[in-house]
Amino acid sequence: xxxxxxxxxxxxxxxxxxxxxxxxxxxxxxxxxxxxxxxxxxxxxxxxxxxxxxxxxxxxxxxxxxxxxxxxxxxxxxxxxxxxxxxxxxxxxxxxxxxxxxxxxxxxxxxxxxxxxxxxxxxxxxxxxxxxxxxxxxxxxxxxxxxxxxxxxxxxxxxxxxxxxxxxxxxxxxxxxxxxxxxxxxxxxxxxxxxxxxxxxxxxxxxxxxxxxxxxxxxxxxxxxxxxxxxxxxxxxxxxxxxxxxxxxxxxxxxxxxxxxxxxxxxxxxxxxxxxxxxxxxxxxxxxxxxxxxxxxxxxxxxxxxxxxxxxxxxxxxxxxxxxxxxxxxxxxxxxxxxxxxxxxxxxxxxxxxxxxxxxxxxxxxxxxxxxxxxxxxxxxxxxxxxxxxxxxxxxxxxxxxxxxxxxxxx
Numbered sequence: 001x002x003x004x005x006x007x008x009x010x011x012x013x014x015x016x017x018x019x020x021x022x023x024x025x026x027x028x029x030x031x032x033x034x035x036x037x038x039x040x041x042x043x044x045x046x047x048x049x050x051x052x053x054x055x056x057x058x059x060x061x062x063x064x065x066x067x068x069x070x071x072x073x074x075x076x077x078x079x080x081x082x083x084x085x086x087x088x089x090x091x092x093x094x095x096x097x098x099x100x101x102x103x104x105x106x107x108x109x110x111x112x113x114x115x116x117x118x119x120x121x122x123x124x125x126x127x128x129x130x131x132x133x134x135x136x137x138x139x140x141x142x143x144x145x146x147x148x149x150x151x152x153x154x155x156x157x158x159x160x161x162x163x164x165x166x167x168x169x170x171x172x173x174x175x176x177x178x179x180x181x182x183x184x185x186x187x188x189x190x191x192x193x194x195x196x197x198x199x200x201x202x203x204x205x206x207x208x209x210x211x212x213x214x215x216x217x218x219x220x221x222x223x224x225x226x227x228x229x230x231x232x233x234x235x236x237x238x239x240x241x242x243x244x245x246x247x248x249x250x251x252x253x254x255x256x257x258x259x260x261x262x263x264x265x266x267x268x269x270x271x272x273x274x275x276x277x278x279x280x281x282x283x284x285x286x287x288x289x290x291x292x293x294x295x296x297x298x299x300x301x302x303x304x305x306x307x308x309x310x311x312x313x314x315x316x317x318x319x320x321x322x323x324x325x326x327x328x329x330x331x332x333x334x335x336x337x338x339x340x341x342x343x344x345x346x347x348x349x350x351x352x353x354x355x356x357x358x359x360x361x362x363x364x365x366x367x368x369x370x371x372x373x374x375x376x377x378x379x380x381x382x383x384x385x386x387x388x389x390x391x392x393x394x395x396x397x398x399x400x401x402x403x404x405x406x407x408x409x410x411x
Contacts, residue, residue, distance in 0.1 A: 001027045001324050004086055004093055006076050007101035008033035008061045010383075011283035011309030015099050017387070018317035020066040027324060030070040032088050036061050039125040041306065043380055045160055045342060047128040049168050054129050063386050076102065079256035081276045097320050100253065100265060100274075100281040101313070104153055104304060108245040111148050113221035119146075119243035122161050123153075131242065135168065140177035141239030144228060147184040148218045149246035153284050153304035155190050158182060158244050159201055160342045162210045165242070167344025170209075180210045183228070183236070185217040190339075192290075192300050193363040197351045200365045204343055247304070249285055260287055269302070269356070270332040272316050280316045283309030290335065292360030302355055307337045340376045348372035 003019055005012050008031045019029045043057035062071050074088035085094050106123060108115040120131040145162045152158075162182040169176045182205065188198035189205070189212070205212050217231040221241070228236040249263040258274060260266045264287035265274060272280045288302035302308060311333055318331035335356030341349045350372045353363030366372070 001096040002094065003027070003029050003097040003099065003320060004095035005029070005031045005099045005101060006079075006086065007031075007103055007283075007285075008036075008038060008065075008071065009101060009103050009283065009309070010306040011313040012099070012101035013038075013061070013064055014310050014313035015101065015282065015317045016069045017066045018314055019321060020069050022317065022321035023324060025068060028070065029068070030072060030093065031061070031065070032072050032074055032076060032086065032093070033061055034073070034075040036071065036073050038064060040380060040384055041123075041154070042376065044122045044125055044128040045157070045164055047125065048122045048131050048135075048161070049164050050132055054125055057380070057384065058125070059384050059386075064384075066387055076250075076252050079252060079258065081256060081258070081279055084278075096278065097324075098279045099313075099316055099320075100258065100279070100285055101283050101309070102250045102253065102285045104247040104284040105250055106245040107248045108148075108243065110246040110248070111218055111220065113223055114148060114218075114243060114245065117221040117223035117226075117241055119221070119241040119245075121243050121245060122157070123244060134240065135165075138169075138176075138178060138240055141179075142237065143178060143180045143240045143242060144236065144238035145180065145182045145242045145244075146216075146218055146228060147182075147186070147244045150185055151301065151304055152244050152247050155192065155303045155305065156201075156339045156341050158184065159189055159205060161242065163205065163208045163341075163343045166208045166210050170344075181213060181236075182210055183213045183216040183218070183230070185215065187214050189214075190303075191294055192292075192303055192355075192361065193339075193351060193353070194361060197363050197365055200349065200351070201341065204341065204349060204368065208344060247284075253281075253285060262287060269335070270315075271319060271329075272312050272333060280320070282312040282316055286312075290355050290361060291358050300361070302335070303337075305337065305339065307339070308333075308355075311336065340372050342373065342376065343368060346370055346373045348376060350375075 005016050016031050037058050038061045040057045046052040076088045078087035121127040147158050162180050166180045169178045189201035219231050220229040253259050258265045265281040267281050267286050269288045284304040290300050290302050292300040315331045315333040319329035322329040338352035349368040350366045351363050355361040
């Protein structure tokens with residue numbers, strides 16, 4: 001059997017490594033990835049503040065997967081589910097099982113004037129590095145952190161980014177005269193996780209001097225006057241724009257007939273199976289409905305976050321391996337997840353819970369502290385370690401995490 005995995009982000013790496021662990025070597029595990037230099041996205045915020053250099057948070061994908069995982073470099077150009085074939089650059093490959101882990105793309109051109117306004121963003125490694133350089137030239141005024149559209153990946157990142165920017169100027173430039181504002185179309189911080197988490201994050205923002213502006217839907221940017229235009233709201237003038245650009249699914253999944261009307265891939269929320277036989281999808285490219293509603297007519301969707309991609313990848317790998325071995329697949333994705341929110345001063349908060357809980361997600365919030373920041377640092381070091389080093393680091397981290405949270409922690 002040949003299992004082909006499209007994309008070597010968090011989900012793609014995890015599913016490949018788990019399959020290689022579970023299957024005998026006569027079965028082939030192949031990753032197709034356009035960029036073999038993996039950049040660890042949770043660390044982009046530390047690149048923005050100068051606490052990391054870009055080379056510290058990147059690794060060759062081939063160093064992060066188990067021996068025996070084949071890694072092919074190329075841009076995915078086509079997916080033929082009828083004939084079980086994928087095309088990348090000038091090559092093609094047949095598969096017995098396919099896992100689509102292509103993530104989400106950034107599309108600043110989707111908002112008039114946004115791309116032309118030369119905004120900065122910490123949602124890419126290069127963008128975070130450029131933003132770090134731009135902060136050196138800021139002498140005062142308004143920094144606007146703007147969520148430009150929904151959905152977007154890593155729902156805690158805009159709030160973390162705003163708090164870390166405020167902390168940067170508080171530490172580096174006492175009396176700086178900089179004010180940090182966070183604008184979002186959402187009615188509260190991270191609404192999918194419920195009001196308790198929203199109130200906790202709002203309190204964190206207020207403590208760090210970040211001004212939060214909910215229900216601000218960005219309609220356009222006017223670069224000449226440095227103005228943000230919002231639906232039904234007065235224009236806002238900025239001195240430095242930090243944007244979370246609109247996200248869109250890769251065109252190749254729409255062209256393959258895998259996507260729904262919104263462009264994302266619908267999957268069974270427990271098995272991550274698509275309607276196509278032996279085709280699974282995980283991570284940011286998927287659309288997973290969960291209990292509850294954001295608005296009366298708008299259902300809640302599972303956030304696009306690496307923690308969910310990780311857990312989904314484990315479930316998919318175990319199901320595929322069981323089928324190949326002639327066993328009954330039992331592994332499922334249960335909807336559990338957590339999020340660590342950096343707040344500056346080497347402090348962080350954490351929330352964790354069950355996003356499949358009825359009638360709405362049940363999320364618990366832990367008090368802000370240094371332990372959560374340390375946990376994020378340890379996870380970064382584990383993830384960026386060569387595969388042979390990870391096992392010992394993982395056991396240590398899970399043991400510490402379980403004692404802190406008070407419940408078993410698994411990845």
